[in-house]
Amino acid sequence: MVRNALSQTILEVKGIxxxxxxxxxxxxxxxxxxxxxxxxxxxxxxxxxxxLVRCISGIHPPDEGDIxxxxxxxxxxxxxxxxxxxxxxxxxxxAIVPExxxxxxxxxxxxxxxxxxxxxxxxxxxxxxxxKRSQKSLNRLNSRIPSLSEKIINLSGGQRQAVAxxxxxxxxxxxxxMDEPTAALGVEQSAQVNELIKLISSQGVAVVLISxxxxxxxxxxxxxxxxxxxxxxxxVAIADVDKxxxxxxxxxxxxxxxxxxx
Amino acid sequence: MSTTSSVLGRHDWSARxxxxxxxxxxxxxxxxxxxxxxxxxxxxxxxxxxxxxxxQTAPITIMAVGLxxxxxxxxxxxxxxxxxxLSAIVGAILLQYVGMPLAVAGALLTGxxxxxxNGLLIExxxxxxxxxxxxxxGVITGITRQVSNLESIPVIDPMFRALFGNGxxxxxxxxxxxxxxxALIGYLVMNKLVFGRHLLAVGGSPDAxxxxxxxxxxxxxxxxxxxxxxxxxxxxxxxxRLAGARYTLGEADLLTVIAAVAIGGASLxxxxxxxxxxxxxxxLMGMINNGLILSGFSxxxxxxxxGLILITAVAIGAREAxxx
Numbered sequence: 358m359v360r361n362a363l364s365q366t367i368l369e370v371k372g373i374x375x376x377x378x379x380x381x382x383x384x385x386x387x388x389x390x391x392x393x394x395x396x397x398x399x400x401x402x403x404x405x406x407x408x409l410v411r412c413i414s415g416i417h418p419p420d421e422g423d424i425x426x427x428x429x430x431x432x433x434x435x436x437x438x439x440x441x442x443x444x445x446x447x448x449x450x451x452a453i454v455p456e457x458x459x460x461x462x463x464x465x466x467x468x469x470x471x472x473x474x475x476x477x478x479x480x481x482x483x484x485x486x487x488x489k490r491s492q493k494s495l496n497r498l499n500s501r502i503p504s505l506s507e508k509i510i511n512l513s514g515g516q517r518q519a520v521a522x523x524x525x526x527x528x529x530x531x532x533x534x535m536d537e538p539t540a541a542l543g544v545e546q547s548a549q550v551n552e553l554i555k556l557i558s559s560q561g562v563a564v565v566l567i568s569x570x571x572x573x574x575x576x577x578x579x580x581x582x583x584x585x586x587x588x589x590x591x592x593v594a595i596a597d598v599d600k601x602x603x604x605x606x607x608x609x610x611x612x613x614x615x616x617x618x619x
Numbered sequence: 620m621s622t623t624s625s626v627l628g629r630h631d632w633s634a635r636x637x638x639x640x641x642x643x644x645x646x647x648x649x650x651x652x653x654x655x656x657x658x659x660x661x662x663x664x665x666x667x668x669x670x671x672x673x674x675q676t677a678p679i680t681i682m683a684v685g686l687x688x689x690x691x692x693x694x695x696x697x698x699x700x701x702x703x704x705l706s707a708i709v710g711a712i713l714l715q716y717v718g719m720p721l722a723v724a725g726a727l728l729t730g731x732x733x734x735x736x737n738g739l740l741i742e743x744x745x746x747x748x749x750x751x752x753x754x755x756x757g758v759i760t761g762i763t764r765q766v767s768n769l770e771s772i773p774v775i776d777p778m779f780r781a782l783f784g785n786g787x788x789x790x791x792x793x794x795x796x797x798x799x800x801x802a803l804i805g806y807l808v809m810n811k812l813v814f815g816r817h818l819l820a821v822g823g824s825p826d827a828x829x830x831x832x833x834x835x836x837x838x839x840x841x842x843x844x845x846x847x848x849x850x851x852x853x854x855x856x857x858x859x860r861l862a863g864a865r866y867t868l869g870e871a872d873l874l875t876v877i878a879a880v881a882i883g884g885a886s887l888x889x890x891x892x893x894x895x896x897x898x899x900x901x902x903l904m905g906m907i908n909n910g911l912i913l914s915g916f917s918x919x920x921x922x923x924x925x926g927l928i929l930i931t932a933v934a935i936g937a938r939e940a941x942x943x
Contacts, residue, residue, distance in 0.1 A: 440832070451827075452830035454819075454824040455823065456890050457819070457820065466820075468813050470813065479812060480812040481813075
C-alpha cells in the first residue's frame with residue numbers, strides 16, 4: 358500500500374495506566390500510529406476508549422506510561438499542551454460555538470490579529486486574513502460548506518463535523534483523534550465524513566477513529582486497535598479481518614489469538 | 620441538496636425582516652410616531668427635546684453597554700443600580716478632600732472592586748450571577764445609605780460638573796460625548812476585538828470555549844468588571860448633572876437598563892448581544908419616559924410601562940429561541 362511508504366511512527370503510546378480511585382481504567386495500553394494512517398480504536402462500553410483518548414488529548418494525564426510524538430516523549434497537562442504538540446481531538450460535541458460562523462469557529466482562541474502594532478496590542482481582529490486562510494483550509498478538504506459567513510446553527514451535522522475536522526487540520530495537527538464522528542449522522546453525511554477522513558490521511562495526517570460502526574471501520578481504517586477491560590487485546594490490519602472478527606474481538610471472544618497472529 | 624435549500628429558506632428576506640434584532644427599530648419608529656401624533660403640540664418633536672432625552676438617558680445608555688458585556692458571557696448583574704449610588708457618593712465625598720482626578724479614580728475603583736467581588740464570588744462559589752448580584756446589591760445599598768447618612772452630598776467642583784454634567788465640547792453636550800464614546804468603544808470591543816470574540820464564545824458555548832483553551836472564568840470576571848465600571852461612570856454622570864449625590868440615585872435604573880438591553884436584541888441567557896441595539900433601546904426607554912411625562916402620566920405609570928416593555932422583549936426573545 359502507498360500509505361506504508363510513510364510508515365514513520367507519529368504517535369506512540371507505551372504502557373499507559375490510569376486509575377480512578379480503586380478502579381484501573383487502563384492497564385498498560387500500548388500501540389503505535391504511523392503518519393497518514395487511520396487507526397480504529399475499538400472496544401465495548403467501559404473498555405477504556407474514552408479514558409485513553411482523554412489521556413492522549415491531555416485531559417487526564419496518565420498515571421503511568423509514556424506518550425511519544427515523532428519518537429519524542431511528551432507530557433500533556435492540558436488539552437492546549439496536546440494541541441501545541443500536534444494532537445487535536447474532535448469530540449462528539451465538536452467544541453464549536455453554534456452562534457458563531459465558520460471562520461469565527463475555525464479561529465476561536467487563535468485569532469489572527471491586525472498587523473498594525475497598536476491595533477495588534479488591543480487585539481484587533483484581522484477578519485480578512487482569517488477568512489482567506491479559512492477558505493484555503495476548507496478548499497484543501499473539498500468542503501461542501503455553503504458559505505464561510507454561515508452560522509454553525511444553520512449547517513447540517515456533517516457540515517459541522519467538517520468544520521471541526523477542518524479546524525483540527527488547519528492548525529497543523531499531525532494526529533487527529535475523532536470520537537464517534539458519525540454517530541449522530543445519516544447515511545449520506547456519514548459517507549462524506551468518511552471521505553474526509555480518507556482525504557486528510559492521504560495528506561499525511563494520522564487519524565485515530567473511535568467508532569461503534571463496524572462498516573465505517575472496515576471502510577476507512579487501515580488498522581484496528583481493540584481495547585478489552587482496560588488492555589489492548591488486539592492490533593490487527595483491517596485487510597486481515599472481517600466485521601465478525603472485529604465484533605468477536607470487541608466482545609472478548611477471540612482476543613488473544615488474533616493479537617498474536619498480527 | 621435538502622440542507623442547502625433549508626439554509627436558503629431560513630434566510631428568506633421576510634423571515635429576516637421579522638428577526639428580533641430588527642424589532643428594536645420597528646418599536647422605536649412606532650413609539651416615535653405614536654408620541655409624535657398625540658403630542659404634536661407639546662414640543663415632543665423639537666430637536667431640543669430629543670437632545671434632552673439623549674442627555675438624560677446617558678447614564679442608562681452607558682449602563683446598558685456595560686450590562687451587554689455581562690450578558691455576553693451569560694451573566695446578569697443586578698447590582699448596577701446600587702453601584703451607581705455608591706460610586707456617586709464615593710466621588711462626591713472624595714471631592715471634599717481631594718482633587719477631581721483622585722475623586723474620579725476613587726469612584727471608578729469602587730466600580731472595578733464591586734465587579735471583581737461579584738465575579739470572584741460567582742466563579743469561586745459557582746452560584747448563579749442572579750443570586751450573587753442580588754446579594755451584593757443589598758450589601759452595597761446598605762453601605763451607601765450608611766456612608767451617606769441618608770443625606771445628599773453636594774458637588775461644587777465646577778470642573779467635575781462640566782466634565783460629567785452640563786459641559787459642552789465642540790458645541791456638543793458632554794453627555795452626548797459620553798454616550799458616543801461608550802457606544803463606540805462597546806461596539807468595537809464586542810465586534811472587532813479578540814476580547815469581545817471571547818466574551819461571546821464563553822456566553823454562547825462555555826464548553827467549546829474551554830475546550831479551545833479560553834480561560835472562561837477570567838473572561839467572565841472581566842466582563843463583570845466592565846459592567847460594574849460602566850455603572851460607576853453612570854454614577855459620576857448623575858452626580859455631575861444633578862450637582863450632588865444621593866443614595867437614591869440609580870434606584871429605579873436596573874429595570875430600565877435590563878429592559879433597554881433586552882428590547883435591543885440581547886439574549887438574557889448569554890452569547891448574543893447588540894451594543895447598537897442596547898443604545899437605541901436605552902433611547903427608546905428615555906423617549907417613552909419623556910413622552911409619558913409630557914402626556915401627563917405619573918412615575919407609577921412610567922414604571923408599569925417599563926415592566927411591560929421588559930416582559931414584551933423577553934417574550935419575543937423566548938419565542939425566537941424556541942423557533943430557532
